[in-house]
Amino acid sequence: MIQFKKILIIITEIFIIATALFLALVVFLIKPDKESYVFDLSQQVFISDVVPNVVWLVVFLVILLAFLFLLKRKSEIEDILPKRFLIIASILLLALQMLLVYSIYFVVGNDAGIVAKGAQYFVDGTFDEFYNLRYFQYAPNNLYIYVFYIIVFKISNIFNLNASLLLAVISAVFANISVLLSALCVWEITKRRSYVYFSYIVGALLFALQAWIVVPYTDSLSIVFPILTLYIYLKLRDWKGNLIIKWLIISIVPMISYSLKALNIIIIIAILISAFLHKKEGLKKVLMSLAGVMVAFLIGFLLHFCIEKAVGVTPDDNKKLDISWYLLLGSNYETYGQFNFGDYNLIFSDDELEVRSSEALECVKERIADMGILGIARHWINESHVFFNDPTFGWGVADKTFDYVPEEEGRLSQFIRDFYYPVAGYGFVMNNQVDGYGNNYWIYIVLRQIIWIPIISLMLFYFIFKRNKEEVAGILSLTFVGIFLFSMLFETSSRLLISYLPVFAVIAILGLSEMVDLLRKKVIEKITKKRPVK
Secondary structure, eight states: OHHHHHHHHHHHHHHHHHHHHHHHHHHHTOOOOGGGOOOSSOOOOOGGGTSOHHHHHHHHHHHHHHHHHHSOOOOSOOOOOOHHHHHHHHHHHHHHHHHHHHHHOOEEOHHHHHHHHHHHHHHHTOOOTIIIIIHHHHOGGGHHHHHHHHHHHHHHHHHTOOHHHHHHHHHHHHHHHHHHHHHHHHHHHHOOHHHHHHHHHHHIIIIISSGGGGOOSHHHHTTHHHHHHHHHHHHHTTOOSOHHHHHHHHHHHHHHHTTTOGGGGHHHHHHHHHHHHHSOOOHHHHHHHHHHHHHHHHHHHHHHHHHHHHHTOOOOTTTSOOHHHHHHHHTOTTTTTOOOHHHHHHHTSSSOHHHHHHHHHHHHHHHHHHHHHHHHHHHHHHHHHHHHSOTTOSTTTSTTOEEEOOOOOSHHHHHHHHHHSOOTTSOSHHHHHOOSOOTTHHHHHHHHHHHHHHHHHHHHHHHHHHTTSSHHHHHHHHHHHHHHHHHHHSOOOGGGGGGGHHHHHHHHHHHHHHHHHHHIIIIIHHHHOOOOOO
16 A cells, blocks of 8 residues: 555656646746637737746846845744734735725626626515526526625615625635635744745735735635635644544535535645545545545535525526536637637537537537647647736636726725726726726736746745645645646636635745755855865
8 A cells, every 4th residue: 555655646746747847838938829819708918928927037036046145044943923913914904905995896797797686686585587596507606606695785785885895895805814824824834934924925915905806706705715724634634533523624615615616626635635645544544534524525515405495596407517518618729718609609509418518528529639639738838828827817808797887086096996907908898898097007917927926936846846745745736736637628717716826825935935945055055154264
């Protein structure tokens, strides 16, 4: 068994290194194949078109070297968590978020808008065949957000509040909590206060103050669940209590939130694989652990069933969008795997799910045959650019994201909207729906790029350097590989990364820690070492 686990670890490390090297080449060296890009909603402008990513990589490395020379080496292990810093920082961050939310929130469109309209009908005591039933038969994963919207709408009615603003506030609070959890995860792994400070700053800039926090959809509302799962695991990894209870607690969050967003389950899969490979557990303990996971799965299943009953949604297998729909989108090389109306019309060409799925899978096979091995590689390169070369995560790209944007008076609101609202050249939606804003949006683009390139660089370094050497490294690395494979096989949309940004922040800080220690040991200490006195 031990030898078998070693072989599996080697195999996983090969996958991890291959993924990291592939993305390093794509993000920094290979250009997307724009001549073949056909997208009927908008043209996504990749951030490297503003300033080449490799420029920011070089700048980051120069700053890192300066950091290593100027700062003295501090204690490796520290005992006291900087609670006062985390409390004050969280309060200040929340204040900034509330200012941002109030200035740029809007009434959402697209799927989030459909769910909101259905929730309003439900709260008003009316019923619409599409908004309160048929839509959720197509998209049962949105039932959770539907119930959440209903609760918020009811609270808004009771206290006479703006429901859209309240939803955006809650979304921002979720992001705020996620920043704190990412910092706590870094503490649990490193026990070094300096990296807790870094992680909090990175989290605040990367996802807590980004534009997407005002869109209370499955991406922003899921942001807390993967990082919470990681934190619970870190707190319980050495717990010696009952294994069934331990793994029930670890897996309950992703198993429940899976129905909100399928990607949320990737991290628990990575945790299970890494625990199996690195822990020396007998068959009995393994089965007890799996029993705890299964109990969590059943709880999630029963909760989804209860929600269906509570809101009166009857499942219809002939209407739901199964895996063939997402494979169909992911295989469309003309749109880089993104949503498009051609595939939409194909998947709804027949009322029977079995017929639709068969036609979709046949189309997928034909596309793969047309592409060939080199074509698939090129397609994955293009998809990777959509996912990893846009640190705005598709902000302002999708059609009809914004249903209504309320006017806000005052110079401060005007200034913030000029910074956050997209204009032509970076996605056309806000430019079409709102006039007079976005004059400084290019600054937002550049700042997002400056934040993202060091983060993705540190992540790739961590994957190559740590791979699957130990349990935590295996969890983080395999989580990223799982996300990468998901993005290559299924629908491509960079906003899908939002829920894992807190985990990415943790990986980046751990990569920084490893890089600093390595450079100090191999480079800086040798350079600065004094010559022995003769």
